[in-house]
Amino acid sequence: MDNERETQAQPMPRIGDKAPEFKAVTTQGEINFPGDYSGGWVILFSHPADFTPVCTSEFMTFAALEGKFAAANCKLVGLSVDGLYSHIAWLRTIKEKIEYRGMKDVEVKFPLIEDITMAVARKYGMIQPGESSTKAVRAVFFVDPKGTIRAIIYYPLSLGRNFDELYRALIAMQAADAFAIATPADWQPGDDVIVPPAGSCGVAKDRMDGKEEMKCYDWFFCTKKLPAEKVFSTILKK
Numbered sequence: 001m002d003n004e005r006e007t008q009a010q011p012m013p014r015i016g017d018k019a020p021e022f023k024a025v026t027t028q029g030e031i032n033f034p035g036d037y038s039g040g041w042v043i044l045f046s047h048p049a050d051f052t053p054v055c056t057s058e059f060m061t062f063a064a065l066e067g068k069f070a071a072a073n074c075k076l077v078g079l080s081v082d083g084l085y086s087h088i089a090w091l092r093t094i095k096e097k098i099e100y101r102g103m104k105d106v107e108v109k110f111p112l113i114e115d116i117t118m119a120v121a122r123k124y125g126m127i128q129p130g131e132s133s134t135k136a137v138r139a140v141f142f143v144d145p146k147g148t149i150r151a152i153i154y155y156p157l158s159l160g161r162n163f164d165e166l167y168r169a170l171i172a173m174q175a176a177d178a179f180a181i182a183t184p185a186d187w188q189p190g191d192d193v194i195v196p197p198a199g200s201c202g203v204a205k206d207r208m209d210g211k212e213e214m215k216c217y218d219w220f221f222c223t224k225k226l227p228a229e230k231v232f233s234t235i236l237k238k
């Protein structure tokens, strides 16, 4: 079976699926995914190749933001189809030599999976032959504390990810879980949130309590206030 057919033979994981399980060797030792991360969120992301510029800028940014994600109960796991020694050499080069946009001496402390056989990349639909059959695309899987895939974002090789958006998406999903709300376009913590349409528990409870002040644009589109402090004090302490 050639690479392309083998890739097509595996179904791509979807939102709502349990994250496919795997064991892997990483720069931080062996991991069992997603079991090792249960009880917290984890972002599994792939990059095309070590020692490439877009990936380097992304890794430095993710490493710089690792503490911010950790405070939101979210760990990071990277993957490429390179080998462990390549990963180690690349991360050492980043730490010792690269200064970029005010970031320097950057130590990547989260695990980076070696996936020379592409077994994990294929399991997660990260090999997309129309883009490259030898490199993973830039995939981002958000996995929740129960091991369920909650969001997936794919980017092509040439496009570096927006890390503000990854953090925003994480906080928005956590807020949706904690407050039974949805978040409108371009939502940022502190902005009004959407009271789910009738039939969902959130709106029924709010309307029955009569405690929450809602603004309705029409019968199907109502918002309410959710202060950023309430969002962060709830999700950051979990």
Ligand code: BEZ
Binding pocket: 048, 049, 052, 053, 054, 055, 056, 135, 157, 158
């Ligand atoms: C990069 O990370 O710079 C890159 C990797 C593979 C293809 C194109 C760009």
